[in-house]
Each structure stands twice: as C-alpha cells, then as structure tokens.
Amino acid sequence: MTLPSPNPIFAEALERGKARRERSGALEYLRLVDDFRGLAKGSVQLPDRWIAGYPRIGRIYRLEQGIRQQFEAPFWAEEKIDGFNVRIVRYQGEILAFTRSGYLCPFSTDRVPELMPLDIFDQHPDLVLCAEIAGPENPYTEGGPVFVPEDVQAFVFDLMRADQTGFLPVPQKMALTDRFGLPTPRGYGRFTTGDWSQLGALLNRLDGEGREGVVLKEDSTRNRRVKYVTRFSGIYDVWIRASDVVELPGDFFTGRVLRLALFVDEAGMPHDAGLSRDLGNAFLERLFESVEKFKRDGRVYHTFRCRFRSQEGAEAFMEHIHRILGHTYVVQRGLEARGRHWVLTFDKEVPKLTGLLHQLFQGAAVVD
Amino acid sequence: MTLPSPNPIFAEALERGKARRERSGALEYLRLVDDFRGLAKGSVQLPDRWIAGYPRIGRIYRLEQGIRQQFEAPFWAEEKIDGFNVRIVRYQGEILAFTRSGYLCPFSTDRVPELMPLDIFDQHPDLVLCAEIAGPENPYTEGGPVFVPEDVQAFVFDLMRADQTGFLPVPQKMALTDRFGLPTPRGYGRFTTGDWSQLGALLNRLDGEGREGVVLKEDSTRNRRVKYVTRFSGIYDVWIRASDVVELPGDFFTGRVLRLALFVDEAGMPHDAGLSRDLGNAFLERLFESVEKFKRDGRVYHTFRCRFRSQEGAEAFMEHIHRILGHTYVVQRGLEARGRHWVLTFDKEVPKLTGLLHQLFQGAAVVD
Numbered sequence: 042m043t044l045p046s047p048n049p050i051f052a053e054a055l056e057r058g059k060a061r062r063e064r065s066g067a068l069e070y071l072r073l074v075d076d077f078r079g080l081a082k083g084s085v086q087l088p089d090r091w092i093a094g095y096p097r098i099g100r101i102y103r104l105e106q107g108i109r110q111q112f113e114a115p116f117w118a119e120e121k122i123d124g125f126n127v128r129i130v131r132y133q134g135e136i137l138a139f140t141r142s143g144y145l146c147p148f149s150t151d152r153v154p155e156l157m158p159l160d161i162f163d164q165h166p167d168l169v170l171c172a173e174i175a176g177p178e179n180p181y182t183e184g185g186p187v188f189v190p191e192d193v194q195a196f197v198f199d200l201m202r203a204d205q206t207g208f209l210p211v212p213q214k215m216a217l218t219d220r221f222g223l224p225t226p227r228g229y230g231r232f233t234t235g236d237w238s239q240l241g242a243l244l245n246r247l248d249g250e251g252r253e254g255v256v257l258k259e260d261s262t263r264n265r266r267v268k269y270v271t272r273f274s275g276i277y278d279v280w281i282r283a284s285d286v287v288e289l290p291g292d293f294f295t296g297r298v299l300r301l302a303l304f305v306d307e308a309g310m311p312h313d314a315g316l317s318r319d320l321g322n323a324f325l326e327r328l329f330e331s332v333e334k335f336k337r338d339g340r341v342y343h344t345f346r347c348r349f350r351s352q353e354g355a356e357a358f359m360e361h362i363h364r365i366l367g368h369t370y371v372v373q374r375g376l377e378a379r380g381r382h383w384v385l386t387f388d389k390e391v392p393k394l395t396g397l398l399h400q401l402f403q404g405a406a407v408v409d
Numbered sequence: 410m411t412l413p414s415p416n417p418i419f420a421e422a423l424e425r426g427k428a429r430r431e432r433s434g435a436l437e438y439l440r441l442v443d444d445f446r447g448l449a450k451g452s453v454q455l456p457d458r459w460i461a462g463y464p465r466i467g468r469i470y471r472l473e474q475g476i477r478q479q480f481e482a483p484f485w486a487e488e489k490i491d492g493f494n495v496r497i498v499r500y501q502g503e504i505l506a507f508t509r510s511g512y513l514c515p516f517s518t519d520r521v522p523e524l525m526p527l528d529i530f531d532q533h534p535d536l537v538l539c540a541e542i543a544g545p546e547n548p549y550t551e552g553g554p555v556f557v558p559e560d561v562q563a564f565v566f567d568l569m570r571a572d573q574t575g576f577l578p579v580p581q582k583m584a585l586t587d588r589f590g591l592p593t594p595r596g597y598g599r600f601t602t603g604d605w606s607q608l609g610a611l612l613n614r615l616d617g618e619g620r621e622g623v624v625l626k627e628d629s630t631r632n633r634r635v636k637y638v639t640r641f642s643g644i645y646d647v648w649i650r651a652s653d654v655v656e657l658p659g660d661f662f663t664g665r666v667l668r669l670a671l672f673v674d675e676a677g678m679p680h681d682a683g684l685s686r687d688l689g690n691a692f693l694e695r696l697f698e699s700v701e702k703f704k705r706d707g708r709v710y711h712t713f714r715c716r717f718r719s720q721e722g723a724e725a726f727m728e729h730i731h732r733i734l735g736h737t738y739v740v741q742r743g744l745e746a747r748g749r750h751w752v753l754t755f756d757k758e759v760p761k762l763t764g765l766l767h768q769l770f771q772g773a774a775v776v777d
Contacts, residue, residue, distance in 0.1 A: 055451065101774050232477055267774045290660070292659035295659040296664055305697075318685045321690070322685040322689070324685075403474075406478075406479055409664060
C-alpha cells in the first residue's frame with residue numbers, strides 16, 4: 042500500500058483514539074497505538090512522511106509441518122536476534138530511530154550513527170532500515186545475544202520505503218545492505234519446504250551455540266515470514282523474565298515451556314535431567330535473586346547501563362523513559378563521560394513484584 | 410448468619426442470575442453461581458433447608474509474618490489435603506454430598522456411606538460435614554495425597570449447621586468427630602503466633618514426607634483460617650497440571666513457582682540443582698507424555714477410574730459429568746462389577762491443549 046503523506050489514515054485514527062500525538066524536541070509526530078486500516082500499531086506520521094509499523098510475525102512450533110503449511114515458494118533463513126526492533130530513517134537531514142511502538146527512541150537515535158554506515162540514505166533517501174539493536178547495554182531489556190559481549194550492536198534485517206507498507210524482496214535487501222556495508226544478521230541461505238532436515242540440523246546447531254533461532258522469509262512478492270526458535274531460546278526467555286515473574290502474564294512462561302517441549306520432541310533430543318535442571322533453574326535462579334534484593338532493599342529493580350554519544354542524548358532518553366514508565370519507577374543513578382561516550386546508569390523498578398512481595402512479607406493472605 | 414428456609418436470598422439471587430435451578434433425580438435445588446449477599450458461591454437451597462457454601466480460604470506465603478498478621482489468638486494446625494471439597498448432609502433420610510460449586514455429586518453421594526460412619530446425623534440432624542475426598546480414584550482430579558494409595562478416602566475437616574453460615578469452633582468439631590468416629594485430617598495441635606519455629610519445623614517435616622501443608626484455624630469466635638503449603642506442594646501442583654499446560658491460566662503455574670521460592674527462602678533450604686531438576690521435571694515430564702499421546706491418538710485426554718457402590722450411582726455420575734463438561738469431551742470406557750463395587754472408567758479430553766496441538770502439528774503460525 043502506497044499512500045501520500047500526510048496519510049489520511051492517521052487523521053482518522055487520531056479521531057478514533059487509535060493514534061496519539063507525540064513530540065520529541067521540536068519534532069511533532071503521530072503514532073498508531075493499535076493496528077488500524079491495514080497499518081500496524083507503531084506506524085508513524087511525521088509532518089510530511091509516514092513510516093509503516095513493523096508487522097507482527099507469526100511463530101511456528103513445528104518446523105517440518107510449519108514450513109510446508111506456511112510457504113508456497115522457497116524461503117530465506119536469517120538469524121533471529123534477541124534485541125529491540127527499531128525503524129531508522131533520515132528525515133530532514135537527521136537520522137531518527139523509532140521503536141516498535143512508534144516512539145522516537147532517543148537512545149537508538151543517538152547511537153545509530155556509530156553502529157552502522159548511513160550513506161545508503163544519500164542514494165536512497167526514502168529507505169526505512171528495520172534493525173534489531175541488541176546487547177547487554179541496551180536500555181530496555183535485560184540480557185542479549187551471546188555474540189554481543191558488551192555495549193550494543195545493530196543488525197539490519199529488513200528494508201522498507203517511507204510512505205509504503207511491505208518489505209523490499211530479500212535479494213534486493215541483501216544487495217543493498219552488502220553494497221552499503223550495513224551490519225546484518227547471519228543469513229543461512231535459501232531453502233525449500235523439502236529441506237526440512239537440513240533446517241532442523243541448522244536449528245540444532247544454533248541451539249547448541251546458545252542462539253535464538255531463525256526468521257524465515259518467503260522469496261516471493263507476498264514475502265511471507267515466520268519465526269522458529271530453539272530450545273535454548275525458551276529456557277533463556279524464562280531465565281531472563283522469571284526474575285520479575287508476576288510482571289508478565291503467566292502465559293508468557295507456559296508458552297515458552299510448550300515451545301521448547303515441541304522443539305525437543307521434533308529434534309529428537311533427550312528428555313533428560315539436564316534439560317529439567319536447566320528449565321527449573323531458569324524459573325528459580327533469578328527469582329531467588331529478586332527475593333534477596335527485596336529483602337535487602339525493600340524493592341525489586343534492575344540496574345541498566347548504556348552508552349550515549351552525547352549528554353543530550355542521555356538526558357533525552359531519561360526524559361522519554363520517565364514519561365513512558367513514570368518517575369516513581371525509574372531512577373537515574375549516574376551519567377558520566379567515559380572515553381568517547383556518556384555512560385548512563387539507572388534503576389528500573391519491577392512494580393508488580395515489588396508490591397506483591399511487600400504484601401506477602403507483611404503476612405498478607407491471598408485468595409487464589 | 411442464621412436465616413429461615415427457604416432463605417429469601419436465593420430467590421433474589423435467582424432473579425439476578427446469581428443462582429441456578431438444578432435437578433438430580435426427584436430432588437430440585439438452587440445453587441449460587443457467585444458469592445451473593447454474604448453467602449458463598451456454591452451455597453445450596455434444598456426445598457426446605459439451605460446449606461452455606463464453603464468459603465474461599467486465603468493463603469499466606471510467609472509463615473512467620475503470616476501468622477503474626479492473620480491471627481489475634483492461638484490457632485489450630487490441621488493437615489491440608491489435596492482432594493475435592495464436599496458438604497455432606499442427611500436430608501429427608503438420605504445422605505447427600507454437594508461439591509464446592511453446589512452440585513449434588515453422584516460419586517460422593519454414592520460412596521460417602523462406606524467412607525465414614527454417619528450416625529452423627531441421628532443425634533445432630535442439622536449438621537453439615539465439610540470433607541475432602543481424596544485419592545487416585547476420584548473422578549475429578551488427577552493424583553492425590555501420598556497417604557491414600559488407592560481408591561479414595563474422606564477426611565472431615567469442618568462442621569457447619571444447615572440454615573447457617575460459619576463453622577463450629579474447632580474444639581467442638583474435634584469432640585464431635587472423635588465421638589462419632591469420623592475420619593479427619595491429622596491435627597498438629599494448637600499454636601500461638603510465637604510458635605513460628607515449631608510450625609516451620611513441622612512444615613519442613615511435611616515437605617520431606619511429600620505432604621501438602623496445613624490449614625491454620627484461629628481458636629476464636631471469628632474462627633479465621635488461612636492455608637500454608639510446602640515446597641513439595643508447589644512442585645506437585647505443577648507436575649499434575651503441566652500435562653494440560655494451556656488448559657489453565659499461566660498464572661496458576663507462576664503462582665506455584667513464586668510460592669515455592671518463598672517457602673524455600675524462608676525455610677533456609679538450599680537452592681540446589683535437585684530443586685531445579687524437580688521443578689523442571691514437573692513442567693516437562695507429563696507435558697511430553699501429552700505430546701506423545703497426541704501424536705498417537707490425535708488428542709490429549711486423561712483416563713479416570715473410580716468405584717461406586719451401585720450401578721445407578723455410576724450412571725448418575727456419567728449423566729452429571731456429561732451435563733457439566735459436554736458429551737464431546739467425556740467418553741465412558743467401561744462399567745463393570747468388581748467385588749462389591751462397580752468400577753467406572755472414562756476418558757476426559759483436554760480440549761484446549763488438544764486444539765492447540767492440532768493447529769501446531771498442522772504447521773500453524775501463531776502470533777504472540
């Protein structure tokens with residue numbers, strides 16, 4: 042879908058409460074807070090350009106049947122990366138990065154110019170780079186991929202065009218990212234639905250290396266895509282999030298358990314004590330740490346640390362996260378120049394778990 | 410609260426959709442489907458007698474602070490038993506047993522006369538015996554307590570009176586159950602809020618024996634009560650229900666994980682690999698069995714087996730469960746006389762997990 046900008050869908054969305062006005066510095070924009078008329082949640086209207094939201098991608102739980110059912114043509118396999126999704130544009134001469142929800146992200150906007158070369162925009166000013174920003178020093182999520190040992194890295198995995206929905210075909214995307222030296226996720230090549238056992242072997246290898254899985258993209262105009270993740274990914278997700286256990290719907294956790302059980306079953310891996318221990322440890326290890334933290338400090342929180350190129354970027358980020366999460370729950374701890382970066386540290390409280398533990402440690406009785 | 414029968418609250422509840430008319434054979438009764446005007450969900454109006462619902466009991470997650478916060482007077486500790494809750498009355502000369510939801514339970518009604526002596530009703534015709542029916546051959550839930558190796562047993566843990574809410578005080582209950590030889594849960598005696606460490610030692614012992622925990626009942630007119638369960642209980646609950654993982658809200662499982670983490674922490678038990686392995690195994694062992702069952706039979710189900718005194722009782726039970734769960738999901742497999750019992754076997758399908766696995770094994774992509 043190609044539509045002029047301003048795109049009339051946003052005006053209608055605003056009227057119906059499906060879009061919100063946002064401001065970042067001097068820039069005013071609209072952001073869809075729900076899917077609306079074919080545009081995904083997180084779509085953004087800048088004064089004279091709009092950017093489609095990054096659509097949700099379905100997930101298969103069985104590789105063999107999944108690829109048969111989902112694809113009508115050969116497909117590309119690319120590494121799935123555990124980070125946060127941004128869309129990067131050059132707008133009125135400035136590089137801007139928007140989160141999945143459609144907020145201008147002050148962290149990514151600050152860092153992107155040192156995470157990748159951006160001269161692609163000189164020749165293709167209307168491109169939208171869809172990238173995962175991943176690593177232990179990202180400001181949104183704990184943890185990150187095993188292959189990003191510090192700070193963050195960016196991985197461009199899709200290209201879109203402003204004022205349009207839909208992705209560039211994979212070969213065209215590969216040609217462009219290659220030519221302009223953009224960092225990308227590992228590509229594993231092109232497969233057909235008959236290549237199930239090769240793909241299965243690839244997934245087993247990724248699992249053994251502690252990698253998350255793959256995104257499969259049909260090599261066709263409809264460019265259909267699905268995700269498929271490893272056993273490791275299920276255990277890692279539980280491990281990362283069980284520290285906050287009640288913060289998420291319980292279905293987050295049981296979904297991971299089912300996912301990894303079906304992976305192990307399909308891969309013919311053993312159902313052994315090692316697997317049980319890894320999963321049980323994933324549920325308990327960091328939860329015990331949270332209980333200790335609560336007993337020591339009276340609250341459960343996570344300390345984030347991330348690097349900015351500029352002090353202004355860090356300050357804009359703190360303002361942004363305060364606005365989104367509230368001042369109560371996010372407390373800045375430090376902002377210092379170190380080498381060529383400004384290092385921001387802040388605590389993010391885990392409010393539901395803190396509140397529940399507070400009640401329980403006072404001896405409350407809970408009816409379930 | 411004492412009110413005449415028919416109790417006008419039921420008529421009002423019926424008008425407001427908070428009560429339903431039920432019939433079992435010639436008996437017509439009303440059952441509250443929600444708490445209403447001080448009566449608990451599951452309260453029952455028989456033609457000229459009403460029976461209060463069994464109230465929900467809160468649960469503490471920390472023993473020391475919990476008993477300090479919850480109790481103003483000494484309290485009794487009784488073993489908590491993992492079965493299903495019934496209220497037993499003698500009405501117009503017949504023994505009737507109602508489930509927690511207020512259904513007349515054909516299974517319990519059939520079996521109660523051989524599970525306990527009932528001459529208590531000769532002298533106390535207005536008593537309501539609140540009992541847990543537990544054991545591997547119960548028709549509602551899988552599993553049961555370690556100390557009921559086969560069939561079912563009944564344990565009377567509270568006494569109420571018809572046409573009243575509230576329980577008889579614990580000492581009066583104990584005197585009556587003793588005098589009339591009623592089977593009861595183990596009693597561990599009377600404690601004060603200062604006896605935390607003795608109670609903690611008791612709970613550790615119960616945990617080691619694979620027992621569920623305790624119900625604590627204040628020795629006062631307000632007769633307040635709370636539950637507290639062992640680490641074992643958390644793991645066992647996960648183990649029993651993870652075979653159906655998506656059938657329950659995920660919070661069922663994460664609640665158990667939090668509960669056992671707080672138990673282990675308070676008891677000063679080690680956070681070791683054995684604990685992790687037990688919890689991980691609880692999530693996976695029976696889920697893998699369900700996946701195997703699905704691959705073999707195309708559906709996930711559990712086979713129940715239970716004994717009746719009469720063929721009519723078994724038939725009435727099948728009619729009851731068909732009406733509650735639907736014909737699609739419950740299939741009778743056999744009903745045979747064995748010794749002095751009729752043995753009923755039936756399969757109960759796990760519809761959500763069956764449906765989801767059906768989709769996933771066809772290769773569906775799920776958006777989460």
